[in-house]
Amino acid sequence: MTRVIKARDLFTALVTVLALVPPAASANAGSTSLTAHDDDQARWTGTWETAPSGTAPALPGASIRNVVHTSVGGSAARVRVSNRLGNAPLQLDAVTVALQEWGRPMSPNAAPGSLRVATFAGRRSVTVPVGQDMVSDPVDLPVPADANLLISVHTSADSGPATYHRSAFQANFLAREGDRTADEPGTAYTVTLDNWYYVTGVDVLDAPAAGSVVALGDSLTDGTGSTYSANRRWPDLLAARLRTLPAYRRLGVLNAGISGNRLLLENGGPSALTRLDADALSRAGVRAVIVLEGINDIKGTPEQTDPLAIEDAYRRIVERAHARGIRVVGATITPYGGYSAYTERREAIRLTVNAFIRNADLFDAVVDFDAAVRDPADPHRILPAYDPGDHLHFNDTGMRALADDIDLDTLLL
Template structure:
């Protein structure tokens, strides 16, 4: 049964790429993503936000989901990517809308008055997304600021089967159980809080003052575990903050393709990193660079990967495929986890050997040495106490900032 499921996921990933990989991202030539590695220009699409599908949850027939997403770059128009990639039944979309989120303390499900826009699919308000695929909406004219919250609302009128979602959002989202509330500016009917993103896998903007986008491919550390929820303090968010201060020719949108529990070689929490490269990295809009931080769950997971060569070979495969598309690859070292229940001396030896390969093997276009940035000088097998939220594996807000500060911005755009 496991092999059948995995085979379906591989077919689904291929179907997603075929459905998205149109040859151009120009607003005057269709709605497909930009050619991989191509610099963004005035009429090009740039990825501003991403959530990689990690699994499925029970559907909520007849309900409306209001997803809150935070932009990394802005533009003059927007398009959304809806996913039924891991679903088993056709997903019927009754309505989808996009709006700017009304600021507040705390901010809730209310939209900025006058900003609500309907999303269409080939000109229609409703659409059906086959299982195993993503669907890209038509361009929506709405000026999108950088560093702002959007509301992407999705109504599912029937029972679509298991809902494709990103489980660990570290962001409060909202559910209205009583029908189509996607066009409601006031969010009073969104009475249930959610902590996952449902059906939504990406947001692109048109004409961003940027050179393209960078994808951060990783696990729970990249996903944001340990950071303060509802504050956008994951290390990719911090990286976006740093990039926002650069001139447009060096600025990039930041796409977070982290999945908690994700592994480099094996499926588990979502498809493996190798199996989701097409759907979560190469098919995204305007990708110039990918930062790879994967492997710790292979080392400490069940079954554990004891052979450093297997992880190194996987890195080679990622780099080879990315370079064939003109995409740069930054290798990130795996961070310490001494004190965590899964730590053993044998596993630590594997981590150290793989990290040495990342630093010294000459494979990557650049290296982000996260290990050196966050390890405790007094006990290098452990995280600095000031960065440790208490589980000895993930990072608090200060640790996330330290990781983002480690990335050499000059290496992201050649």
């Protein structure tokens, strides 16, 4: 793909340093409290993210071991915990970070000697206010790239609905009783969870990278259709490509996909416009955002019948990102012919929106996912080789096609 350069890129170059400093989230997205080293943000890079998608019943007295996958490594870590969607203060009595035992992605066991206690302003426990995220102090644990971390949390109190990410496509673990966060062997973690609880981000210190890129999207980005617990979502595969670059061109990759997410309506979690600051623009070291959103606005209930509304949402995302010196890559909406919600009228809207993405000169660059995955013999459908069977999402091969279609040079000036 040809790189798209515009006059405003000169402005972006002048404020590159600002792109490395996560600003405060806007009020309508839920506020963010960064408690650790605000004066040294440029040394932190986002290595993993998930976006809060809703709430689940609290699990008082239990311990949850979240398994997360790094994109870049660093000399230390810090953890972001969230009560953004809760309705009462969240009391976390203990949080720990460890490396998962090597080569066993379905294991709750920590690598021997790797478990560390995370503190918040020097304390082992933390109370997270309603509507906020909080970030831990630096955790003295060297973090490899392309590795699994175990982030274990325990709360003894019922703090009301738990902020969580519904569709992790990753095995996480529950110990039903007691604080088991400091356990290296995971024998107490007898229940498997398909969700991430409370934990929404990991940053690393002094990463050999120029910053991070956020993938803002829906289930196509979240990972529906990819292999469970294998980290084969297209953002994971993009991270693998970026790791081959020199450090000054390398980026961490943050997955802000939410299954069912929409640009305009609060369905399948907060809308992309509502959560933009908290899930994308305020993350550590963010330099660019890739936007793959819109199919749920077109095919959802209620459906969006006016393409101009979708186009206006893209404009608002770009304006807000550019105000912070962050590049925006627009991704065309992929085909879904054969899916149960497909109609010719909705397809016409998709094609109109895609023409806008390609031709409106709005984005800093465009990645044409539609062209990369459609069936030349029937361009309203994705290629059968990429289809997990529902004609909307992507299997591992399709995820690879999406990741490979991104021109890495468009992510940085």
